[in-house]
Amino acid sequence: MALKDIRPALRAFLLGDAGLSAAVGAGRIYPDELPQGVTGDSVVYSEISAIGDHHNEGPSGLAQPRYQFSCWSKTKDGAYALSLLLQGRLDGYRGVMGAGAAAVTVQGVFLDNSRTVRDDAAKLFGRQQDYFIFYEER
Secondary structure (H helix, E strand, O other): OOOOOHHHHHHHHHHOOHHHHHHHOOOOEEEOOOOOOOOOOEEEEEEEEEEOOEEOOEEOOEEEEEEEEEEEEOOHHHHHHHHHHHHHHHOOOOEEEOOHHHOEEEEEEEEEEEEEEEEOOOOEEEEEEEEEEEEEOO
16 A cells, blocks of 8 residues: 655645735745745645554554745744744644545644744744654555
8 A cells, every 4th residue: 555645735735824824825835845935924844754664564554754834925923923923823733634636534633842043044923833744654
């Protein structure tokens, strides 16, 4: 059985939130890095670690990655407001992300850590949040 890739479902889930989608406009939710020249409010997400889950007979089918989400804005208040929208969408979520063959069943999403950052070169303020996402990969 092929393993499920949560990344497309995760992005679709975030864009499916009216408040978050309106805040980032034009789908500015990106994997891994902010494209050069993007200055509007945006979210960047990347997997920073993954823990396997096993029992005596092998893999359990439950994935436990930690994802980092970086909320970027021209102002510190804008980055913080965007991070609150993200937290409202993700923290404590349990259910299905995505649709059709790309659908992933999520057992739980839990905020682990958050911090304020700045990108001096891009002149952007950021708020980063780390989440554990437990999902069925089989």
